[in-house]
Amino acid sequence: MVDCSTVMGADTFTTDLHHAGTAGMINFKMTSATPAPPARDDNTWIIELDSMASGVVGNPIAGATMTATPFMPSHQHGTPKQVVITPMSTAGQYQLAPVNMWMPGVWETTIKVTSPQTDSAVFRFCIPS
Ligand SMILES: [Cu+2]
Numbered sequence: 001m002v003d004c005s006t007v008m009g010a011d012t013f014t015t016d017l018h019h020a021g022t023a024g025m026i027n028f029k030m031t032s033a034t035p036a037p038p039a040r041d042d043n044t045w046i047i048e049l050d051s052m053a054s055g056v057v058g059n060p061i062a063g064a065t066m067t068a069t070p071f072m073p074s075h076q077h078g079t080p081k082q083v084v085i086t087p088m089s090t091a092g093q094y095q096l097a098p099v100n101m102w103m104p105g106v107w108e109t110t111i112k113v114t115s116p117q118t119d120s121a122v123f124r125f126c127i128p129s
Contacts, residue, residue: 013125015031016029023118024052025051025119026049027050030045030047042081044099047094048090049092049093049094049113062087062091064113065115066094066113067111067114068111068112070108072101072103079100083096105127
């Protein structure tokens with residue numbers, strides 16, 4: 001059994017969940033999660049990338065190249081399903097699917113952007129049993 005109420009530091013899904021990239025170049029905003037909150041097995045996320053400078057969020061980033069990798073740190077394993085990235089009609093928004101979190105527990109999904117800037121952010125969710 002996984003009791004997510006005892007897990008510290010996991011993200012709580014809201015429509016304004018966002019993380020500044022580790023390089024401070026891109027703001028990663030989760031504009032949609034299906035299901036919401038994220039749940040076991042296949043998830044579909046829409047992530048908006050916005051440029052960032054000195055902590056101030058700027059314009060949407062269209063045409064980005066990125067990968068998304070779910071990983072379970074406590075067990076050191078990932079998932080057999082590759083996350084497919086599809087640009088949305090709204091500039092700067094990308095669909096990530098399937099984000100397959102097949103096991104209860106804490107999952108860290110790293111989104112790594114390699115173009116036009118390099119930056120990455122981690123969305124960390126506790127998936128209940
Ligand atoms: Cu696991």
